[in-house]
Amino acid sequence: xxxxxxxxxxxxxxxxxxxxxxxxxxxxxxPTTYVGHPVLESGIDTGDGLAFRQRYKIRNNEQILLLLFGxxxxxxxxxxxxxxxxxLQLSKTIKNLRxxxxxxNQTKELVSQAVNHWPIKVITSSxxxxxxxxxxxxxxxxxxxxxxxxxxALAMVPSVIAYRMNPVxxxxxxxxxxxxxxxxxxxxxxxxxxxxxxxxxxxAELIAPTLKTLMTSPKLLQQQRDDYHKAIALLGNGDHxxxxxxxxxxxxI
Numbered sequence: 001x002x003x004x005x006x007x008x009x010x011x012x013x014x015x016x017x018x019x020x021x022x023x024x025x026x027x028x029x030x031p032t033t034y035v036g037h038p039v040l041e042s043g044i045d046t047g048d049g050l051a052f053r054q055r056y057k058i059r060n061n062e063q064i065l066l067l068l069f070g071x072x073x074x075x076x077x078x079x080x081x082x083x084x085x086x087x088l089q090l091s092k093t094i095k096n097l098r099x100x101x102x103x104x105n106q107t108k109e110l111v112s113q114a115v116n117h118w119p120i121k122v123i124t125s126s127x128x129x130x131x132x133x134x135x136x137x138x139x140x141x142x143x144x145x146x147x148x149x150x151x152x153a154l155a156m157v158p159s160v161i162a163y164r165m166n167p168v169x170x171x172x173x174x175x176x177x178x179x180x181x182x183x184x185x186x187x188x189x190x191x192x193x194x195x196x197x198x199x200x201x202x203x204a205e206l207i208a209p210t211l212k213t214l215m216t217s218p219k220l221l222q223q224q225r226d227d228y229h230k231a232i233a234l235l236g237n238g239d240h241x242x243x244x245x246x247x248x249x250x251x252x253i
């Protein structure tokens with residue numbers, strides 16, 4: 001609320017990416033238009049999962065767990081040990097488990113060096129062209145909370161999200177953040193569609209059983225995909241792309 005009040009004093013008009021955002025700013029007299037999210041134009045839902053499996057010799061009966069540590073080094077460092085422990089626990093009960101991760105340029109070396117020392121083999125991709133194929137091939141994802149939640153929804157990858165902060169930031173977050181959820185799909189639908197393990201709940205002993213339940217329940221997997229469709233429909237805001245709606249609104253203004 002304080003940020004909304006501050007920017008309302010110097011902005012003439014605001015475009016938002018998410019449907020629940022305009023009221024926060026309109027409350028302070030700032031004209032606001034929800035235009036939709038550019039993730040819908042990203043092409044993340046156009047991947048070839050079978051091609052990825054064939055490329056890495058992953059059989060159809062093997063379950064791929066996609067790990068997404070976050071796009072910043074600090075996020076990777078905060079999540080990598082807990083994600084590792086989650087994978088080790090999960091591998092004891094999911095016998096046909098394969099693990100894949102994606103590392104962007106600034107985290108490529110850090111992620112590669114870390115997972116190379118894990119007892120279980122991890123396929124690491126740093127080629128952005130391969131990302132849609134990886135999403136299409138994955139059965140389930142464990143992801144650090146962020147915009148990637150919308151990419152997973154668009155690609156129909158059932159997921160669990162986790163996020164850890166340093167203790168001081170976590171202390172402030174608990175007192176200042178007013179929203180019920182961190183995951184954008186949950187925020188859009190106003191209920192917990194994607195399980196969240198945040199701050200002191202970001203622990204392997206909590207995450208691993210939830211992933212196991214999700215991976216072994218076709219009903220839960222389909223339920224999450226059905227809810228993804230609902231969220232994406234709300235996020236689409238009509239037939240036009242977000243960039244086209246933004247341009248048309250700007251021309252009117």
